[in-house]
Amino acid sequence: MKVLTRSFWAPWRRFSSLSLAAVIGLGAVLAPLSEAVADRRIRAAIIIDANTNKVLYTKSADALRSPASLTKIMTLYVLFAYLRAGRLDLDTPLKVSKHAAGQSPTKLGLKPGSTIKVKDAIKALVTKSANDAAAVIAENLGGTEENFGKIMTETAHNLGMKSTTFRNASGLPNKEQLTTARDMGILALRIMRDYPKYYEVFETKYFTYKGRRYRNHNRLLFGYKGTDGIKTGYTRASGFNLTASVQRSDKHLVGVVLGGRTGAQRDAAMRTLFDKHWRKASTKKSxxxxxxxxxxxxxxxxxxxxxxxxxxxxxxxxxxxxxxxxxxxxxxxxxxxxxxxxxxxxxxxxxxxxxxxxxxxxxxxxxxxxxxxxxxxxxxxxxxxxxxxxxxxxxxxxxxxxxxxxxxxxxxxxxxxxxxxxxxxxxxxxxxx
Structure with a gap:
């Protein structure tokens, strides 16, 4: 099995400088809100000091919500376990079934009978949030996506995510697929601590696959200092979701925002909450x-x-x-x-x-x-x-x-x-x- 180092992920983390117009536009999109406005524009949230595990802010943190594509964080958590256990490596080809190819967008457009390497499937989930790639991972590791959902759910409960249930690997709509902001905060902490080398892939800003270049949906990576991940999500039922990690000097915050009205408001709410609670973050790790x-x-x-x-x-x-x-x-x-x-x-x-x-x-x-x-x-x-x-x-x-x-x-x-x-x-x- 290959050992990951930063050099592996580096080519996909690098990006060319944004034009002045793009920077100005990005700044407008991510402009911070007041905390009161941010609080009104999201349904649930939590901010955690990752150095001490102290919760600095909550809003309806235990309310059941649809995770949408935040689901893919758990899909990758399980996949990373297979990698570490040597059951497959980054170049292992994964077979694409008719079921996987038929997933709703967003997707890569994989064809039934084709294959995709593990490393490409990982980056497709992180950047494009590709639902077909998520189903490919689920079927190759779990036999069926339903079985993989059971693995995901049992893993979640063992991690302490007691309110979370997974039915698929992508986050596509399913009324039984539920989580909480608190549970997603636990998952974010666990994936970065249990698989630190693999976690680095969440910094990927661009991913090129078969001649097409995909940009990471997490806009904080491009405009908020210290952001190193991790994942966005959206369905009509869930609203706009985001789990984010920001490290500056010796401070490290993890945040989860669920149910934003728009992607821009979700991102602005996250920035506002980080800014508001940054001063309370500890510089010392427990x-x-x-x-x-x-x-x-x-x-x-x-x-x-x-x-x-x-x-x-x-x-x-x-x-x-x-x-x-x-x-x-x-x-x-x-x-x-x-x-x-x-x-x-x-x-x-x-x-x-x-x-x-x-x-x-x-x-x-x-x-x-x-x-x-x-x-x-x-x-x-x-x-x-x-x-x-x-x-x-x-x-x-x-x-x-x-x-x-x-x-x-x-x-x-x-x-x-x-x-x-x-x-x-x-x-x-x-x-x-």
Missing amino acids: KGGALIASLFGTSTPPPPSRKPAYALAGNTPSPAPATIEQGDVSGPGDTVRTSLSPNRPAPRRATRDTYHVQVGAFTTSGDAQNRLGMVQQRASKLLNGHLPFTATFMKGDTEWYRARFAGFSKNDAQSTCAALKRMKLECIALSAE
């Missing part, structure tokens, strides 16, 4: 700890479980990197950090199956991912269709990573674990959070 209660919308942080950590024999603790969540994920109400290791593309069972099979706990994400891959390889038929993921918990000052397979009934989890033990693979069956 050293681990819990994702604070306000971001989860609760009055108090979820308490850590008192259950002991399960670890494979011979695993030696070592310092782990800081994260934004805390809690032994064995207990109800605890927060979960998920990093998919999709060794199988689609879960065969519905998300109502609420038991997991855990195959180890480690002090590094890499060790947990390797364990999942090894167990999946040894017991591929037994674990066919069960979603692999890692969930973190804190033990003292050390972060641990639980390696798990999801989507079991209680009896299935127990019988699967018994079968794994007969193969000399240690495991435990436990209820999902």
Whole structure:
């Protein structure tokens, strides 16, 4: 698998200087509003200090809204997990089905039977917000777009996005596809922290594919200092949506605006909210700890479980990197950090199956991912269709990573674990959070 560096994305981040007329026009479009006017022209919003996870501003942050093409952030989150797990690489060709080619615009115009490379599909989602490319990713990874929607939803819930449901990979209208500003804020933080090298693609300003050049829909990239992503969205039902990330010096804010009346008003509202709350942003990053209660919308942080950590024999603790969540994920109400290791593309069972099979706990994400891959390889038929993921918990000052397979009934989890033990693979069956 190829390792991404900034040099990979650089050609697509560079752009020629805008003409004076274009700059003047862009400035007019993005002119900031007063905070009161900005507040009236959007339906929901949240501003988060990414250094501390502190919520600086909310408006109807837990109101259910259509995500529109903000959906594609989760589509890419899952795809990045496949890349990191080595299930495909940037040059892997993805097949285009009739279903994918038939998606409504905006799209690249992909033809049934053709292929598109992973790296082109990624940039098509980031810049053009191509619905056909999103469906291609979903079908190649999940078998069907419906199955991929289940993977997306389970991933969202494991990340703490408890109010979010996905039914497709693009964000095209579906009355059951819902999210909140708070949940989209969580997703933005997670994708940039879990996949920092892949996240760099959200800075892409232009993308050329088969002779056509596409401009990123996120206009803040072109006219608001420090913007490094991430995604716009629009449907008639959702209004104009935007998730944005801005870094200047040691400060870093993430914002979500949902339900703008127009694209220009949405962008102006985001700029206004960033400007208003920038002075409150911290220059110091938190050293681990819990994702604070306000971001989860609760009055108090979820308490850590008192259950002991399960670890494979011979695993030696070592310092782990800081994260934004805390809690032994064995207990109800605890927060979960998920990093998919999709060794199988689609879960065969519905998300109502609420038991997991855990195959180890480690002090590094890499060790947990390797364990999942090894167990999946040894017991591929037994674990066919069960979603692999890692969930973190804190033990003292050390972060641990639980390696798990999801989507079991209680009896299935127990019988699967018994079968794994007969193969000399240690495991435990436990209820999902």
